[in-house]
Amino acid sequence: MVYDDLVARLNDRGYTNWLKASRCLVIVKDALHPFINGRMRDFHGGLLELGPRLRSPCASSCQPRGNQLVRVCAGCSQWQREILKHQRWPTTTINWDNCSPPSWRTNHWELAKAYMPRGQGKVKADKFDASALLNLINHCDCFSFVEPKPVMEMLTVDLSIRVSGWDQRDCAYAAEIPLPSEDMQETSVELISQWEAELLEESLTGLLHAAAAEDDTVTMEAEQLVRLRDFLQANPDLAERFPAELQALTALQARGEAY
Numbered sequence: 055m056v057y058d059d060l061v062a063r064l065n066d067r068g069y070t071n072w073l074k075a076s077r078c079l080v081i082v083k084d085a086l087h088p089f090i091n092g093r094m095r096d097f098h099g100g101l102l103e104l105g106p107r108l109r110s111p112c113a114s115s116c117q118p119r120g121n122q123l124v125r126v127c128a129g130c131s132q133w134q135r136e137i138l139k140h141q142r143w144p145t146t147t148i149n150w151d152n153c154s155p156p157s158w159r160t161n162h163w164e165l166a167k168a169y170m171p172r173g174q175g176k177v178k179a180d181k182f183d184a185s186a187l188l189n190l191i192n193h194c195d196c197f198s199f200v201e202p203k204p205v206m207e208m209l210t211v212d213l214s215i216r217v218s219g220w221d222q223r224d225c226a227y228a229a230e231i232p233l234p235s236e237d238m239q240e241t242s243v244e245l246i247s248q249w250e251a252e253l254l255e256e257s258l259t260g261l262l263h264a265a266a267a268e269d270d271t272v273t274m275e276a277e278q279l280v281r282l283r284d285f286l287q288a289n290p291d292l293a294e295r296f297p298a299e300l301q302a303l304t305a306l307q308a309r310g311e312a313y
Contacts, residue, residue: 057243059291060250073246075211076253079184082208086187087180090166097140097196098162107132112156121172123150130155137168142195142202151175169193173264183256185209251295257282258299265306279306 063069102109113127123134133155137148152167152174163179170186170193177186191197192205261279283303286293293300 057247059289060243060247063250063289064246073250073253076257077249079208080249080253080256083182083184083187086184086191087182090187090190091163091179093196094162094166094190097194098165101133101136101165102159104136105132108136109159111159116155118150118153118155121147121149121151123153123155126155130158133158133165137165140195141169142193142198146193149174166190166194171264173260173266176263181259183260185260254292254296258296258303262299262302262306279303283307 107129110129112130116126116130148168149172152170154164157164167174169190171189174186188205188209191200192202265279286296286300
């Protein structure tokens with residue numbers, strides 16, 4: 055069977071739970087995106103009405119240095135003050151390195167990136183994951199009507215890949231359940247394989263973007279990067295599917311060991 059490796063992974067309860075939880079977050083992301091898009095567009099439009107300086111083009115091609123935004127033009131400085139003013143939790147960090155300040159006048163998603171986790175700078179609007187969107191809701195006060203507790207609960211869910219080994223109870227239970235037809239099994243496995251590839255691609259992209267944003271320092275995600283690298287190496291079908299990502303993870307691990 056083409057999907058033998060995937061079927062073996064699905065016999066592991068930890069991995070199956072990761073797939074289910076991650077898939078749920080994809081559904082959450084798809085549901086949130088149009089709502090957030092409309093809300094941020096209105097918020098951005100309201101800021102543009104505050105004065106001509108916020109509508110004037112950037113005068114100096116301003117860009118952040120690391121996670122600092124200094125020596126910017128008058129227009130970008132005014133945008134910076136507005137972003138800070140609308141920070142829902144004033145003690146948290148604004149991630150300026152996500153942003154391209156000249157685009158704040160024209161792109162409401164560029165404004166949104168300031169309230170997202172690091173590593174979102176090169177992410178397109180339709181590619182933000184659930185974590186990025188939930189962080190935006192949690193940190194920008196244009197969403198102050200949203201109760202923060204359930205948002206925080208979702209943000210603290212550990213979605214790192216868990217592989218705990220063969221779960222005999224799951225297998226015994228599954229043996230008692232009548233199996234669907236062979237064609238239905240094949241279709242289901244194909245669909246799960248597609249979900250798995252999409253979820254892994256999203257996880258890999260997010261972690262690699264976040265690691266790249268840390269400017270050669272050891273990051274909080276180091277353990278998760280190692281775990282993901284080891285997981286790909288232990289599953290040849292996935293290592294073959296994501297060779298560039300595996301190479302990048304290996305290089306990051308080597309770089310971390312140098313510090």
